[in-house]
Amino acid sequence: xxxxxxxxxxxxxxxxxxxxxxxxxxxxxxxxxxxxxxxxxxxxxxxxxxxxxxxxxxxxxxxxxxxxxxxxxxxxxxxxxxxxxxxxxxxxxxxxxxxxxxxxxxxxxxxxxxxxxxxxxxxxxxxxxxxxxxxxxxxxxxxxxxxxxxxxxxxxxxxxxxxxxxxxxxxxxxxxxxxxxxxxxxxxxxxxxxxxxxxxxxxxxxxxxxxxxxxxxxxxxxxxxxxxxxxxxxxxxxxxxxxxxxxxxxxxxxxxxxxxxxxxxxxxxxxxxxxxxxxxxxxxxxxxxxxxxxxxxxxxxxxxxxxxxxxxxxxxxxxxxxxxxxxxxxxxxxxxxxxxxxxxxxxxxxxxxxxxxxxxxxxxxxxxxxxxxxxxxxxxxxxxxxxxxxxxxxxxxxxxxxxxxxxxxxxxxxxxxxxxxxxxxxxxxxxxxxxxxxxxxxxxxxxxxxxxxxxxxxxxxxxxxxxxxxxxxxxxxxxxxxxxxxxxxxxxxxxxxxxxxxxxxxxxxxxxxxx
Ligand code: GLC
Numbered sequence: 001x002x003x004x005x006x007x008x009x010x011x012x013x014x015x016x017x018x019x020x021x022x023x024x025x026x027x028x029x030x031x032x033x034x035x036x037x038x039x040x041x042x043x044x045x046x047x048x049x050x051x052x053x054x055x056x057x058x059x060x061x062x063x064x065x066x067x068x069x070x071x072x073x074x075x076x077x078x079x080x081x082x083x084x085x086x087x088x089x090x091x092x093x094x095x096x097x098x099x100x101x102x103x104x105x106x107x108x109x110x111x112x113x114x115x116x117x118x119x120x121x122x123x124x125x126x127x128x129x130x131x132x133x134x135x136x137x138x139x140x141x142x143x144x145x146x147x148x149x150x151x152x153x154x155x156x157x158x159x160x161x162x163x164x165x166x167x168x169x170x171x172x173x174x175x176x177x178x179x180x181x182x183x184x185x186x187x188x189x190x191x192x193x194x195x196x197x198x199x200x201x202x203x204x205x206x207x208x209x210x211x212x213x214x215x216x217x218x219x220x221x222x223x224x225x226x227x228x229x230x231x232x233x234x235x236x237x238x239x240x241x242x243x244x245x246x247x248x249x250x251x252x253x254x255x256x257x258x259x260x261x262x263x264x265x266x267x268x269x270x271x272x273x274x275x276x277x278x279x280x281x282x283x284x285x286x287x288x289x290x291x292x293x294x295x296x297x298x299x300x301x302x303x304x305x306x307x308x309x310x311x312x313x314x315x316x317x318x319x320x321x322x323x324x325x326x327x328x329x330x331x332x333x334x335x336x337x338x339x340x341x342x343x344x345x346x347x348x349x350x351x352x353x354x355x356x357x358x359x360x361x362x363x364x365x366x367x368x369x370x371x372x373x374x375x376x377x378x379x380x381x382x383x384x385x386x387x388x389x390x391x392x393x394x395x396x397x398x399x400x401x402x403x404x405x406x407x408x409x410x411x412x413x414x415x416x417x418x419x420x421x422x423x424x425x426x427x428x429x430x431x432x433x434x435x436x437x438x439x440x441x442x443x444x445x446x447x448x449x450x451x452x453x454x455x456x457x458x459x460x461x462x463x464x465x466x467x468x469x470x471x472x473x474x475x476x477x478x479x480x481x482x483x484x485x486x487x488x489x490x491x492x493x494x495x496x497x498x499x500x501x502x503x504x505x506x507x508x509x510x511x512x513x514x515x
Contacts, residue, residue, distance in 0.1 A: 014152065018493060020047065021151035022056040023139040025117060025132060025160035027103060029068040031061050033117050034323065035269070035404045036186050039236070040157060041097060042272045046486035048100040052493075055146060057139040059112040059131070060093055060105035069095045072105060079106075079141040083134055084203035090138050092145075104142050106135060129194040129222070133202045136163035140176065150179035152497040155489075157184050159192030162226030163202070169229040170208055180496045182489075183226035185235045187401050188244050188251045189327060192222030212259075216252070227256050231496050233264045234489075236402035237423035241266030249399050267489060268426050269402040270482030271411065276384075278412050278476075283381035284388040288413075290476035293469075296388065296413055303389030306382075307348055307373035315344045316462065318455075319390025319414055321383045321405050324353030324361075329396035329419065329446065334360050336448035340455060341371055348386050349374045387412035392458055396451045400424045406440070410475035415468075416440035417454045427480075433461055435470030439478055 022044055026037030044054045066072055072095035081088045091107035106112065111131045118124060125131065136156070143151050156164045165181045194202075199209055199220050209215045214225045227233055235241050243249040245258050257264060274280075279289040285302035288295030304311045318340070322328045330351065337347075349361055349372070358376050365374040375382060387393070393409035395418040402423030406416040410428075418424040420442040431438025443454035462468045 014497065017051050017053045018153065018490075018497060019053045019147060019151040020055070020153045020155055020493065021139060021143050022054060022155045022157070023136060023161035023164040024056060024058055024157040025135065027056055027058045027097070029065055029097075030058070030103070030105070031064045031117055035402065036158060038272070038404060039186065039269050039402075042270055042482045043486055043489060044101045045098040045272070046270070046482035047490065048098055050486060050490060052490065054100075055102045055104060055142065055151070056097075057104045057106065057135065057142050059135055060107045061117055062113045062115050063117065064105065066093075066095070069097060069103070071095070074107075075145070079138050079145070081134055081138040081141050082203070083130075083137050084201045086201075088134055088138075090134065090141075092142065106138050108134060129192070129198055129202060129220075132160040132192070132222070133163050136161060137167055137203065139164045140167060140171075149175050152180060153493045154179050154181040155184070155493075156181065156226055156230070158186050159190060159223035159226070162192065162222045162224075165229045166208065166214065166225035167203070170205060180493075181230045182232045182234060182492060182496070183230035185223070185226070185233065185244070185401070187327075188223070188235075188249070188253060189399075191216075191224070191251065191253070193219040194222070196220055221253075224253060224256055227253065227260060231263065232492055233257070233260055234492070235264070235266050237268045237426040238266035239425045240399070240401045240422035243399065243422060266426075267485050267492075268423055269404065269407075270485045271404060271407045271480045273411065273481045276408050276411050278388055281384055281388070283384045284412075285385070290413075290473050293413060293472065293476075299385065299388040300391075301389075303348060303385050306385065307375070308369060309346055309348070309373050310370040313346070315346050316391040316459065317346045317348060317389065318392045318394050318417075319386040319409065320347065320349040320351060320394050321379070321386050321409075322351045322395070323378075324351050324357040326354075327398055327400070329398050330357050330361070332396045332446065332448055332451055333394060334364065336451045337364055337372070339448070339452050341368060343452075343456070343459065345371075345455070347372045347374075348390055350377060350379075350382055350386055352376050352378050383408070384412070387414055390414040391462070392417050392455065394451070394455070395419070395424060396446065397421060397424060398446055403427065407480050410439055410478055411480055413472045413476045415458060415471055415475055417451070417458055418442055419446045419450070420444045421446070429474075431458075431461065431471050431474075433464075433467065435461065435464070435467035435474070437474070438471060439475045440471075 024040040028037040028041040072093040075092040079090045081090045093105040168176045168179045286295035286298035361374040365372045393414040393416045400422040428440040441454045441458045443450040
């Protein structure tokens with residue numbers, strides 16, 4: 001560690017390891033609703049292993065899995081977080097992930113002690129703006145307590161974390177105004193839009209409520225705060241970084257993003273190759289690796305038995321693990337299903353979300369219980385058994401910032417069939433007929449016909465047992481570890497934290513547009 005820290009010193013010309021404050025609404029294994037939690041965990045852990053001093057600030061929810069981490073210890077006094085002229089009593093419980101990453105859990109029961117991260121059965125929490133604004137303002141207070149001032153880099157994630165960047169930039173303190181910041185967009189479709197009247201309670205000054213800053217039409221757009229005020233804006237794949245500049249995929253923010261395009265780029269997500277490792281995974285029926293894949297046969301039979309699918313058939317099994325939201329294109333899959341069943345395929349679908357899609361999948365399964373299995377659950381451990389037991393893994397996303405499912409599937413040897421967008425295009429390499437190269441099958445026409453065509457291509461190659469084995473091996477040997485990506489983030493931090501004079505500043509409000 002000392003040697004590493006030393007190396008870091010030379011790389012940043014700082015007299016000590018680089019200090020990074022991460023602000024995020026999800027951190028696995030404490031609380032996760034999707035890929036964000038996995039990514040914050042994996043990135044922080046990898047940076048920690050490189051000798052970066054990482055502190056993560058995140059809420060203590062009613063559902064936070066405190067038993068998944070070392071005993072959390074309370075700080076001896078609350079943060080007294082300022083917010084919109086008010087002050088909130090926010091306690092801190094400190095724990096860690098992976099030994100060298102500190103996690104400060106914000107303890108404020110009126111805001112966070114609920115049965116969900118963003119919502120419960122009744123829908124999104126009405127005070128989500130305040131809940132995450134308090135997280136952001138508290139994050140700055142945490143840095144004050146730990147380091148007596150700003151970190152070397154403030155790294156905020158998604159709309160929930162965006163206000164941390166805005167608060168720093170709009171602060172009365174020159175130190176915070178000059179703090180270096182990086183903002184990562186995991187999904188442009190979620191922007192944190194709230195009535196403009198809420199701005200004062202959130203502590204946002206009139207001067208920031210114009211269309212070049214936090215305002216978007218009649219709303220405050222919190223995500224935009226991150227885009228406008230951060231020194232660097234990153235997203236989770238290079239292809240998505242380009243796509244988000246287009247009106248089709250820019251979700252109304254393509255203009256704001258184009259204005260910052262010189263400071264915007266993509267870094268593809270890694271996965272935790274220790275947590276996701278078929279040679280060690282106890283949740284699957286048998287262990288295997290790229291050199292001896294015999295265990296996959298047992299995994300496939302066990303999955304068929306678990307899901308009540310027609311056993312012992314050689315018919316290819318297609319896995320799907322996903323959220324039922326329009327982005328993911330499950331409706332495309334449903335439309336293609338009759339044709340795909342005619343091709344002799346079987347399906348193992350694990351997905352939750354939209355009620356209508358859930359009902360449609362359940363009735364497809366009820367019609368052909370021997371061929372289509374559907375479980376309305378989120379993630380582990382059944383997801384692992386699908387990755388391990390399926391032959392193909394389908395992900396017909398309309399857009400996909402990065403996507404983790406296809407990366408887990410490849411690691412477990414199920415061959416992805418994916419639309420050629422965003423991170424799917426950046427992580428899956430088109431396979432050729434011989435299996436000499438490639439890790440999956442991509443299609444650019446994102447509709448049922450496109451999906452069917454790609455699956456047919458896969459089935460054709462699968463008839464050649466040798467070629468198919470090579471493709472499966474390619475998927476399993478693909479380097480998906482966090483290390484390369486964490487190094488890219490580190491390079492961004494170093495460029496910013498080491499650079500003098502400080503680069504970039506937010507645009508001034510144009511005359512006459514404020515308010
Ligand atoms: C969001 C995106 C997904 C990405 C994940 C983590 O959930 O939709 O594509 O992999 O964030 O960055």
